[in-house]
Amino acid sequence: MGALLFILIVAAIVYYTKVYNSPNAKAVRAICKGKTPDQQKVIEYFCKEGCMTKTMDDDEYLSMVRAKRDSLNLRQKALNKIGLDEDEVSEISPATFEGFVYKNAYAKKRANGNWVSSSYQVAWLFFSSTQIYIYRYTFNMDEDKKTESTDEFFYKDVTSFSTSSESEQAHGLGDEKFEVESNKFKMVVPGDQIFVSMDGVADSENIIQAMKQKLREKKM
Structure with missing residues (x-):
């Protein structure tokens, strides 16, 4: 009995010094102050280190991101922002692009080699007989932060649609920063280029x- 108690005490000391009281654990706890339980889980997923630590796995995190995305009802939110009924923007089927955004976000490489981040973007494009409307919504999983924007362009003013590989600077815990390559949908208009994450679209x-094809038809 005494030997077992000794082992338990030693294990508790090791856990406290190597895990709970480690520099990484203390830094993570400091960042988590004032966050919601879900936001704390996200921060721990990206930042917590050590063989004795436990965080959610990759699939759990992806499920959490999808659940938040779905709860936002972004297709309807986009139509509300544009101020049009769906039958007014049915020249072709609406297009949606989505994926993680790495700029100024926590990021990590999953077990399968793909990157994820704490920031996610969804974009909806609608097409009327004369104009293209694009709605973008980006939300963060580690904090109460979101950005949204709406733009509209006449077909004649759109130069091109294409894909582009872009490098963004993400970060880890503290001052750690690194570059992550991601695929973007690119829309070129006079004097501007609009980029939208698209890694999440098969x-x-x-x-x-x-x-x-629709753009070519409208420019003929």
């Missing part, structure tokens, strides 16, 4: 080809 090339 048939993005088919969607873009349909958009290119």
Whole structure:
């Protein structure tokens, strides 16, 4: 009995010094102050280190991101922002692009080699007989932060649709920073280029080809 108690005491000391009281654990706890339980889980997923630590796995995190995305009802939110009924923007089927955004976000490489981050973007594009409307919404999983924007362009003013590989600077715990490459949908208009994350869309090339075809028709 005495030997077992001794082992338990030693294990508790090791856990406290190597895990709970480690520099990493203390830094993570400091960042988590004032956050919601879900936000704390996200921060721990990206930042917590050590063989004796436990965080959610990759699938759990992806499920959490999808659940938040779905709860936002972004297709309807986009239509509300544009101020049009869906039958007014049915020249072709609406297009949606989505994926993680790495700029100024926590990021990590999953077990399968793909990157994820604490920031996620969804974009909806709608097509009327004369204009293209694009709605972008970006939300953060580690804090109460979101950005949204709405733009509209006449077909004649759109130069091109394409894909582009862009490098963004993400960060880890503290001052750690690194570059992450991601695929973007690119829309070029006079004096500007609009980029939208698209790593989360399996048939993005088919969607873009349909958009290119409509743009060619409108410019004839």
